[in-house]
Amino acid sequence: MGSRASTLLREEEIEEIKKETGFSHSQITRLYSRFTSLDKGENGTLSREDFQRIPELAINPLGDRIINAFFPEGEDQVNFRGFMRTLAHFRPIEDNEKNKDPTASEPLNSRTNKLLFAFRLYDLDRDDKISRDELLQVLRMMVGVNISDEQLGSIADRTIQEADQNGDNSISFNEFIKVLEKVDVEQKMSIRFLH
Amino acid sequence: MAWFVFPFDNLVCMCLGISITVWFTLLLVFIIVPAILGVSFGIRRLYMKTLLVIFEWATLRMERGAKEKNHHLYKPYSNGIIAKEPSSLEQEIHELRGSANSLRSEPEFEMADIFYFCRRGVESIVDDEVTKRFSAQELESWNLLTRSNYNFRHISVRLSALWGLGVLIRYGFLLPLRLTLAVTGVGLLLVLTTMVGFLPNGETYLSEKVHLICYRICVRALTAIITYHNRENKPKNGGICVANHTTPIDVIILANDGCYSMVGQVHGGLMGIIQRAMVKSSPHIWFERSEVKDRHHVAKRLGDHVADKTKQPILIFPEGTCINNTSVMMFKKGSFEIGCTVYPVAIKYDPRFGDAFWNSSKFGIVNYLLRMMSSWAIVCSVWYLPPMNREEGEDAVQFANRVKAAIAAQGGLVDLLWDGGLKRAKVKDAFKEEQQKLYIDFLNRRSTSL
Numbered sequence: 118m119g120s121r122a123s124t125l126l127r128e129e130e131i132e133e134i135k136k137e138t139g140f141s142h143s144q145i146t147r148l149y150s151r152f153t154s155l156d157k158g159e160n161g162t163l164s165r166e167d168f169q170r171i172p173e174l175a176i177n178p179l180g181d182r183i184i185n186a187f188f189p190e191g192e193d194q195v196n197f198r199g200f201m202r203t204l205a206h207f208r209p210i211e212d213n214e215k216n217k218d219p220t221a222s223e224p225l226n227s228r229t230n231k232l233l234f235a236f237r238l239y240d241l242d243r244d245d246k247i248s249r250d251e252l253l254q255v256l257r258m259m260v261g262v263n264i265s266d267e268q269l270g271s272i273a274d275r276t277i278q279e280a281d282q283n284g285d286n287s288i289s290f291n292e293f294i295k296v297l298e299k300v301d302v303e304q305k306m307s308i309r310f311l312h
Numbered sequence: 313m314a315w316f317v318f319p320f321d322n323l324v325c326m327c328l329g330i331s332i333t334v335w336f337t338l339l340l341v342f343i344i345v346p347a348i349l350g351v352s353f354g355i356r357r358l359y360m361k362t363l364l365v366i367f368e369w370a371t372l373r374m375e376r377g378a379k380e381k382n383h384h385l386y387k388p389y390s391n392g393i394i395a396k397e398p399s400s401l402e403q404e405i406h407e408l409r410g411s412a413n414s415l416r417s418e419p420e421f422e423m424a425d426i427f428y429f430c431r432r433g434v435e436s437i438v439d440d441e442v443t444k445r446f447s448a449q450e451l452e453s454w455n456l457l458t459r460s461n462y463n464f465r466h467i468s469v470r471l472s473a474l475w476g477l478g479v480l481i482r483y484g485f486l487l488p489l490r491l492t493l494a495v496t497g498v499g500l501l502l503v504l505t506t507m508v509g510f511l512p513n514g515e516t517y518l519s520e521k522v523h524l525i526c527y528r529i530c531v532r533a534l535t536a537i538i539t540y541h542n543r544e545n546k547p548k549n550g551g552i553c554v555a556n557h558t559t560p561i562d563v564i565i566l567a568n569d570g571c572y573s574m575v576g577q578v579h580g581g582l583m584g585i586i587q588r589a590m591v592k593s594s595p596h597i598w599f600e601r602s603e604v605k606d607r608h609h610v611a612k613r614l615g616d617h618v619a620d621k622t623k624q625p626i627l628i629f630p631e632g633t634c635i636n637n638t639s640v641m642m643f644k645k646g647s648f649e650i651g652c653t654v655y656p657v658a659i660k661y662d663p664r665f666g667d668a669f670w671n672s673s674k675f676g677i678v679n680y681l682l683r684m685m686s687s688w689a690i691v692c693s694v695w696y697l698p699p700m701n702r703e704e705g706e707d708a709v710q711f712a713n714r715v716k717a718a719i720a721a722q723g724g725l726v727d728l729l730w731d732g733g734l735k736r737a738k739v740k741d742a743f744k745e746e747q748q749k750l751y752i753d754f755l756n757r758r759s760t761s762l
Contacts, residue, residue, distance in 0.1 A: 147393050151438060154447060171443055172734050173436035176743040178751070179426060183433035207434055238426055256421065259429065260755075261748030272421050280423070288423075297424055305408055305427045308435055309395040 125153075126197075134198065138205035138225060144310050148204065152197050162194035163187075178259045182238045190243070206234045209307040229294070231306040236293050247288040249273055343493065347528035356537045356689065360665065363455075363688055367664060370471055371453035377468050393439045401750050402757075404428045420758060425751075441728055445635050446735045448667045455664050457687065482686050490533045490685040497529035502589045509592030516622075519593035520571045527568045535689040537665075538565055545696035546570055547625040547655035550618055552647055555657040556719055557629035558637040559670045560677070561684065562659055565692060572627035573617060577601060595623050611650060618652045625655065630712065631732045636669040637661050639726035640719055643712040653699045656715050658723035662691040673735070695722045 126149050134145055153159075155167050168184040169175055177183065187195050187203045195203075205225035223230060239247045239255050252273045260269070280288045280296045288296075346352055408424045456478045504522040511518065531538070546569070547553040553572060555562060566572065575597045578587065587598050597617060603609055617623050630643035637660065648654065661668045666687025670680050684690065697718055702711045713729075720727035 144393075148438070151393065154443070168437065169738075171436055171440050172730060172739040172743075173440045173442065174433055175739045176747055177429055177433045177436070178744060178748050179429040180433055180744075183430060183437075204434070204438065207431070235426060235430060238430060239423075255426065259425070259748065260752045261745055263749060263752040276421060276423060293423070300408060300424045300427070302427070305404075305424075306431060308431065308438065310438075311393060311395055 134201050137198075138201050139208055140201065140205065140310070141312060143312060145201070148201065149197060152200055162196050163200065164194055178261070179238065179255070182241075182255070182258070186234065186237060206231055207306060207308040209309065210303045226307070228302050231302050232294055232297060233290065235306065236290055239288075245290055246285075247293070249277060249286065252276060252288075339489070339492065343532050344496065344529060347532055348525050350524070350528065356535060359535075360537050360689060360691060363665065366474070367453055367455050370456055370474065373468055373471050374454060377471075394435060396435060396439075401428065402754050405754060420755065441639075441726070442730045442734055445639050445641065445728070445732075446673075447636060447671060448669050449636055449638055449663050451663060453664070455666075455688065457666075459667075459683075482688070486535070487682075487686050490535065493529055493533035494685070497526050497533055498586065500529065501526035502586065505589045505593040509589075516594070522593060523567065523571055523590075527564055530564050531568045534561065534564070534684055536561070536565060536568075537689055537691045538568065539693045540569055541693065541695045543569075543696060545655065545698050547572070547657075547696075547699075548653075549624060550621045551625045551653040551655050551699065552614075552618065552650065553625045553627045553655045553657055554630055554643075554647065554715060554719075555627070555659055556637075556640045556723065556725065557631045557634055558659065558661060559634055559668045559680075561668060561690065562629065563627065565659060565694065566627060566657065569694070571624045573597060573624045574627055575599075575614070577604060597626065607646065611646065614647070615650050618650060630716075633732040633735055634670045634672060635732055636671075637663070637725070639728050640716050640723070641728050641730055641732040643716045645708040645712050648702065648708040648712045648715070651702065653701055654711075654715055655699050656697040656719050658695040658697065658719045658725075660693050660695075660723040660725070662693075665689040665691045668692070697722055 126146065131142060131145050134140065135142065140148070152163070155170070156163055157167060157170070158164070165184055165188070168187070169180075174180045174183070187200065189195070189199065202225065208226040210226055210228070236247070237243070239251055241251055241254070253269060256269050256273060264272075277286060277288060280292050282292055282295070283289075342353065342355070405422075405425055405428050408427055409422050456475050458475075501522075504526065505519070508519045508522055553566070555566065563574065571594070573594065573596050574590075576587075576599070578584065578598045578600055587596070590596055591598065595617065597613055599610065599613075614626060617626060628647045630647055631641050632644050635641055666684065666689060668684065668690050670677075675683065700711075700715055700718070702708070706714070717727050719725070
């Protein structure tokens with residue numbers, strides 16, 4: 118299982134990933150071991166089937182959407198860099214990062230980027246707007262068959278009404294941020310990676 | 313030229329003859345005779361202690377080597393990659409929403425709710441409870457086997473020499489020795505059980521002895537060092553012995569200390585010959601492939617066997633498949649419906665000497681046995697737990713879970729509700745619907761509490 122863990126991942130690659138994502142050296146090696154154990158085809162990339170083999174993910178109502186988030190537009194395979202880039206969104210925000218060099222690009226695990234990740238779970242066609250249909254789709258995934266179409270429709274209408282500010286009957290990213298401004302995104306969208 | 317070669321040839325033959333004789337005498341005296349009599353010289357335990365000392369030294373050398381080069385040594389963390397909070401859906405989404413009030417009568421949904429599912433989903437991608445049970449456990453220190461080493465770059469010359477010596481010993485000395493013993497053990501089993509089969513029916517004393525001798529030889533063939541605990545709880549006639557399953561070798565480990573009736577499918581080839589021979593001297597239960605699907609038929613045969621108090625206890629592995637010995641997965645309820653006393657047994661292997669887990673998707677049985685015979689040893693502990701009976705008002709599934717919890721607690725294994733069949737099959741949709749139901753129940757609770 119882990120017999121190729123440290124040997125196939127070169128030091129330069131580890132350094133690059135460290136810079137891009139902020140994970141530590143040991144976290145990257147550990148996650149690489151996890152990546153290879155999921156990679157049943159042993160070809161250095163993961164496909165959607167590899168993710169769906171995880172039972173706890175398969176029973177998650179939003180499982181398919183989450184898997185989708187790992188794959189870049191139109192592609193069917195994700196390599197280790199892409200895997201780490203997506204996971205980096207879930208790193209906790211550390212205090213010393215908040216005062217870093219303002220000219221550097223925003224880290225992947227900033228509050229805005231975490232919200233963008235969640236936004237993209239709703240916004241399937243990537244047009245930067247959550248339409249009523251897209252909202253209905255996600256709602257249906259979360260509740261299953263337990264609510265009627267009418268009830269679901271009225272829930273969707275109410276949600277859009279509360280969030281929509283420019284009257285276009287859909288939720289843009291800025292409107293999304295406004296709705297969630299009281300939510301502790303930093304804590305709820307972070308995973309505590311051990312060192 | 314001929315006279316030049318002739319005496320040399322003679323010499324070689326003589327040397328070969330002498331060494332083979334010496335070899336077989338040593339084998340007989342130190343291994344086979346003790347197996348027959350059921351005594352032990354303690355050679356295996358001394359061997360085990362020596363190995364432990366060497367392993368620790370090897371790991372220290374590797375750590376030192378890594379520090380000198382200022383590299384990081386890969387250390388698998390048996391505690392996990394992430395720290396998971398054990399909180400419920402209700403708790404988490406409640407926290408997400410804060411203390412927002414609402415006057416609505418319909419179930420209310422908030423856009424922030426997806427954060428809960430999203431985080432749970434990504435947590436399971438990074439570390440889940442199920443997929444890691446189907447591959448070999450990672451070790452904290454190196455045991456001089458390339459199959460369990462993740463730090464190839466940090467091996468010094470001295471360590472490589474030690475490893476080379478290890479290879480020589482394992483493949484040059486231990487493997488042929490073990491193969492000889494295995495062949496002897498299986499051969500004796502076939503011959504002796506057939507012979508006992510000719511004796512009048514009901515001759516149990518001799519057949520038990522024969523089985524025990526052959527299993528003891530097989531145990532030595534694997535250099536298995538077994539510690540049995542709580543032998544006063546050993547399974548008795550008219551009961552079912554239930555154990556966690558890691559490898560086909562579990563059968564040999566348990567049968568080394570007691571006589572059981574095995575249950576299984578009829579195989580062809582060598583396995584089939586062994587099965588037929590075993591049945592001649594004691595009542596094992598072998599099913600044809602077609603009969604296995606018929607649950608009533610299976611239950612009836614097991615029930616009949618158990619009702620007959622002169623027959624040995626049945627040995628069953630309710631997980632149905634091999635798990636990697638870090639956890640116990642769902643017990644199939646079939647054996648718990650029969651209604652007799654259940655004797656739980658916990659088996660825990662020490663992976664430092666050789667990982668006993670059979671990863672059937674990676675290795676076939678022959679490959680697996682060769683790997684077993686070329687590891688250092690198989691060290692395990694067996695705990696016999698006090699017998700359990702189904703209580704009033706408990707159904708088979710609850711009983712099965714109770715037994716499973718007892719075995720997991722004794723063996724220091726994680727108690728999981730997941731089905732071992734997930735090794736090959738997809739999870740049922742019903743479980744996803746359960747999650748959806750949890751969410752909708754939560755929403756309904758929020759709206760009706762106003």
